[in-house]
Amino acid sequence: MKLGLVIDLDVCVGCHACAVACKQWNASGITGPLADYNPYGAEPSGVWFNRVRHYEVGEYPTSKTVNFPMSCMHCEDAACVTVCPTGASYKRAEDGIVLVDQDKCMGCNYCAWACPYGARELDRASGTMKKCTLCVDRIYDPALAPEDRQPACVLTCPAHARIFGDFDDPNSAVSNAVRTRGGYALMPELGYSPTNRYLPPRETRAIPTEGLGKPGLKERLKGLVNKVVRR
Amino acid sequence: MQPTFSVIFFTVSSGAGFGLFALLVLADFLKPAGGLGAGQSLVAGALALLLVAGGLVSSLFHLANPRNAWRAFGRFRTSWLSREGVFAMAFFPPALLYTALAGLAPERWVPVRHGVGLLAALLAWLTLFSSGMIYACLKTVRQWHTPLTPVNYLALGHFSGAMLLLPVAQSGGSQADFYRYLALGLLVVAAAFKAASYYRIAGSGASLTLNAATGLIRGQVRLLDAGHTHGTFLTREFGFLLARRHAVWLRAAVFVLGFALPLALLLRTISAPAGAGAAIAGLSTLLGIVAERWLFFAEARHVVNLYHGAQRG
Amino acid sequence: MNAPIQFENHARQEVKYTTCYMCACRCGIRVTLEEGKVRFIQGNRNHPTNQGVLCAKGSAGIMKQYSPARLKKPLMRKPGAERGSGEFVEVEWDEALVMLTSRLGRIRETDPSRLAFFTGRDQMQALTGLWAQQFGTPNWAAHGGFCSVNMAAAGLYSIGFSFWEFGAPDWDHAKYFILWGVAEDHSSNPIKIGLEKLKRRGGKFVTVNPVRTGYSAIADEWVPIRPGTDGLLALSIAHVLLSRELFDWEFLVRYTNAPWLVVQTPGEPGDGLFLRDEAGNPLVWDMEKESLVSGMQAETSPALFGEFAAPDGRPVRTVMSLVAERYLDERYAPASVAEECGVAAGTIERLALEMAQVAFRETVEIETTWTDCYGRKHDRFVGRPVAMYAMRGIAAHSNGFHACRAIHLIQMLLGALDGPGNFRARAPYPKPVPPHQLPENDLSVIRAPSTPLLRPPLGFPTRPEDLVIDAEGNPLRIDKAFSWESPLASHGLMHMVITNAANHDPYALDTLILFMANMAWNSSMNTGSIQDMLRQKDPDEPGEYKIPFLVVVDSYHSETVNFADLVLPDTTYLERHDCISLLDRPISEPDAAADAIRYPVVEPDRDVRPWQEVLVELASRLKFPAFTNADGTRKFRDYQDFVVNYERSPGVGFLAGWRGKNGDKFLKGEPNPKQWEAYIENQSFFAYHWPEHMKYMRFANKDYLETAAEAGFIGRPEPIVMQLYSEPLQKFRLAGQGLYDGPMPKKLTDRERLARYFDPLPIWYAPLEQRRVDKAEYPFYALTQRPMMMYHSWDSQNAWLRQIVSQNRLYMNRAQAERLGLREGDWVWVESHNGRVRCQLGTMEGCQEDTVWTWNAIGKQAGAWGLNPDASEATRGFLLNHLISELLPEKDGERRITNSDPVTGQAAWFDLRVKITKAGPGETGAWPEFTTLRRLPGDDAERPEVLRWDVRGNSEW
């Protein structure tokens, strides 16, 4: 299996629900807690697995705003795993999920250096590196209803802009979306073979407007013959 | 990246230590001008070991969870950081033995001494090479991702080693010209490679843009909002931006302190060996290399900065 | 090897379903608890509103539930301490209730209107409104007046439902969707769910908004309109449609008052009113019978256009003729309005034609037999799939009421209302236009001590006689709602309460209760002077304040709590019983009438009580008739008992589900003692799914109208005729022109405003404040937008959400900024006629050139909301509110007039114009600065340097 996410940039409104739902689930999850520094003070910050950024493409007045959630791509050639000296960073053979074993990590930041997508963040309180786990503790949990065995960010996304599935299965929702919508990877030239894909904004549909109605009502108003409409 | 003192000290001191030791072993083989005396070998060897050890200890300081540091050797198969650790550890026993033999029993077990010496020198080179490769293997930092990086580590290691070996060689009253020419040679090599890497960085090169990083191609992409008001681990770890004017000034310092001044002083010591020329040159070299290493980290532009609005990698 | 993955220990967990209240969208939530603490909040998959999704706020409920800002115990202002000093003493609930009951009792026994009870976005108006009515004071409203009453009033006076809370786009069938001035709105999750459906099915999404963020970010076409000109754009679109005869003849004739005849006797009483028969039915000209017939009668063929003569010879014209004559005028041609709206003429033309193309040539058909109210059988619903939605970008202007009516005019011309693919009503709407509910205006009843009002405090006036004024025409309400200054203020004018009370104009109050509203900060205009007014002493009553007694009911340490004389701490939404009733703002969707409850899923660890319980307690102690048995004993044990047993009309209570003795009746039925349990068993919500044939055209759908009448949604099962032309408005205009045989305003200003702004057909006029401010000196429009991840001032206390936005910048068009020599991050002075603020500039492409905007309500007063005084909300965040005045700039000889819509009293937040200059060197940090709030007594909550929240307890707490 090759599990990952597809993010639909055509409908993502940048509401940060995915980022907060992820923080909520994982705060008490398998690598929890996730430190929040200075939470009620001058400059709050903390450990997040998923961050939503907002970009603009082009110039006024034809600019397009694009909201851009990013979390771990669960790359096939994950340099973050190969560079890790302790073996804390590992990629599961059965489904490709990249994880950090909190008991082994020495907090050297090297894997974060190796990650082009900014998907790893050091938790200064535990001294260990933390990252998106693709909600591995949800998607296989037999006690959850099948439709709930989804990542927290996918379940909560109000714009249904996040799809989770197996990219090895050609008929999966993720594969179909990538095929039909031209899903693309970020910075493929770096050679990480990131699994997650992004769907580009859809083309706008042109609406024909020729030969509509009868012009010149103003001039014809005086002698207009009413259409008979029975009530 | 915000260069931290512990990282700079670690790489500069261990680099010099490995360089010094390798040259010491070479000198033992080639015996230039009769080679070094036992006392000199002992001092040089001990200094090298001290520098390497000091460097390794300091590398623990920037670990957020040092209690797992012992695991750092586990991934030798894939991680240059592991390899550096393994080679560095493997270097110590033969290096200690060599220094002891060279310093305390220069006449006995010469083949053994040469054997362990060569082994230690080999491990020193491998460690230096690994140190360079730790950075060179990262596709995320364009400025580092080049063979020149390990080459620079080796060149600067040996150059700084040579500059430390020179005063030791001079001290015993024996002929030190070989060591002056050795230092000069290594200076020129190191300077050449450094110039090459700065030239490479200055060249535009195929750096990634924000358009490429986001895959949005319909127009120029600009950051509207990073999604957090204050900094994050990513902005703190990778967001340090060295202004271009500082970079130029610092590069000048690297070349003046690291190469030009030592070159002048070395040439003077050749014509007038007395005086503290070599020591000053050594000190100047160290300062130059510290500046080089600071600049090495400060000029690194991690590709993730694109997502925070940098237009080019 | 690596440790195996640990799943959740479900044995230690419990799941409960309730309703989110991190905002007023009221999504259904599935709360997983572990040892009584909240482990995870997710959307309830089966809930009609959010169908399993949650937004960022909903997902951050944990950090609100365990926020250090939570109030712990009732507080009294320390004797001798000044109001606003923030010096309090803790008091017991019993002591507080005894004191409050006696004070309220004294007011009620003397002059009930000396109590003003105003609430924020509390979704409990059915209870608070009833409470105020039973107390006997007209001075009650929620805060719709400064929120979006323009959308509610324009909708309910035009089409019988409204963009505001009573209607929703038909996302499953729409093919073209125009969004006017919306950043988030109340039904935020449903809109996000809907937009994805629309785009997936190939529909086109057009956004009309000066800023391209949030929903507008994903629009297929962005129309960067100049703020305050949407009405003009809408009327220009109507011009294009009319000029090419692109309107729905059948819809206009059958379902609107387009064919009704209007008397044309300018200068005489009765001018502009409908020609009616003796029975009061409006008359139309029947083309086949060639005679006047009742407009309500079936089997007729009314003329849509034409001029005729009334029996008494007075000339009459059809509404449609008046519409055509007015909007075909060149004034509304795209080329004439392009410059004012900042929208190219070609774009206006194209947008109108695109709508017509989709409406008339891409119809949606639902094959279901249904019968219309004229008895005619149809085998299908034919939908004009052009959906629209609009909110405060339209509402929050002093021309918003007419702008919203202009948008409804387009929908009526296209016949795109309550049909498949367009904008549909949400139960209990549609209702008659306007709803048959008048505000209490009988002075003797209002002044009668200890006597409930006979009518609710709010309503929908249809003529001057319905105003709430005395014989001399002076307002009877403290906020002057339903006075000549704001005749159709159907949601009140909460933004005028403190100003009027402090000026004792129209009269003085004794007690002001503020519930769930932060009126001393982001909910008021002119925040600084509002705080001064709260501190203002009464020269005539030494030691008293102009507003003698201020009660603040809040759950968190807001800026307003700091000014309270009595603080009554409420619970959080996870700790109380609550109901989201069809009698209030429904969570119905077009396809299903729905309501919901909350019940405690977490035990409060503080000495706090739900305000609902306190209201029932006070009502019982004050012996309100509806809460007291004949023998004087209390009728309701508590709030739960009240909700189960109270009936507004026989069989109609606060909750519509599981009524009847054994819970098998829906919408109507006797009280069911086990109703709460039934809701809890059904995941805390009830949804009554309309059968297929009752889902559309409900204003004229026979079966629907009968069911609605049966359920008490409407009085009688009669067709609801949409009003292109509004006779109530014309009556008020006649009063302004001195041509009305009934009450008329005495003051010139009121007469002029009525004559000008009460046009029965939509008009556009430049926003009032903008006509009194020099455009050259103040070149920029200044707006705010809702950030999707925060709710008003509530969420800076949230440790997670705060990391996303804890400072707001003022955004400007990048090229414009460059022209002014300004750059991203510069500190700038922003000045209006009313004040100035200092803040940081942001630049962006997606912002109209003459517009600047910032996120709403991010700036905070230092020390509030459980934050450290150096929090960036206080040191760098700012409120645009300081620049906005609740009064229009003074005009010589004229009394100070509210800065609101002249028809509805809607606060005109977005009429603001400002100038922007770079701050000097060293001038950084937000300004104005306010005093730092003191920590409240009993506030022992931790503010850790590092928070490691984990439900299993090693959280640094």
Ligand SMILES: Nc1nc2c(c(=O)[nH]1)N[C@H]1C(S)=C(S)[C@@H](COP(=O)(O)OP(=O)(O)OC[C@H]3O[C@@H](n4cnc5c(=O)[nH]c(N)nc54)[C@H](O)[C@@H]3O)O[C@H]1N2
């Ligand atoms: N997340 C979140 N959701 C909320 C709230 C919240 O605080 N946070 N508040 C709730 C409340 S109380 C309300 S009233 C609703 C309000 O919800 P919205 O109606 O979305 O109100 P605003 O956020 O004020 O946004 C007004 C929008 O109109 C645009 N605009 C301003 N002036 C004009 C104009 O003249 N013409 C046009 N076409 N557009 C204009 C602004 O750019 C902005 O996008 O949201 C509710 N939902």
Ligand SMILES: Nc1nc2c(c(=O)[nH]1)N[C@H]1C(S)=C(S)[C@@H](COP(=O)(O)OP(=O)(O)OC[C@H]3O[C@@H](n4cnc5c(=O)[nH]c(N)nc54)[C@H](O)[C@@H]3O)O[C@H]1N2
């Ligand atoms: N500049 C500018 N200002 C604006 C607007 C704008 O667009 N621009 N929008 C205006 C609009 S539309 C609105 S609706 C208002 C904001 O509408 P309001 O409803 O006044 O929202 P807040 O001002 O945040 O005040 C709500 C108060 O309720 C408290 N509260 C939260 N939960 C509970 C609870 O469970 N129980 C109780 N008792 N209290 C609770 C909060 O702590 C807070 O103090 O802002 C208005 N102000």
Ligand code: SF4
């Ligand atoms: S929850 Fe969905 S719409 Fe919101 S930011 Fe995340 S991906 Fe985008």
Ligand code: SF4
């Ligand atoms: S996104 Fe980064 S952390 Fe995730 S697998 Fe790829 S390189 Fe590793």
Ligand code: SF4
């Ligand atoms: S921080 Fe942890 S996971 Fe990352 S490379 Fe270092 S030891 Fe490995």
Ligand code: SF4
């Ligand atoms: S898959 Fe799970 S861990 Fe990864 S971003 Fe989504 S919620 Fe977070």
Ligand code: SF4
């Ligand atoms: S929109 Fe968000 S905050 Fe509002 S009720 Fe729904 S989940 Fe809660």
Ligand SMILES: [Mo]
């Ligand atoms: Mo509002």
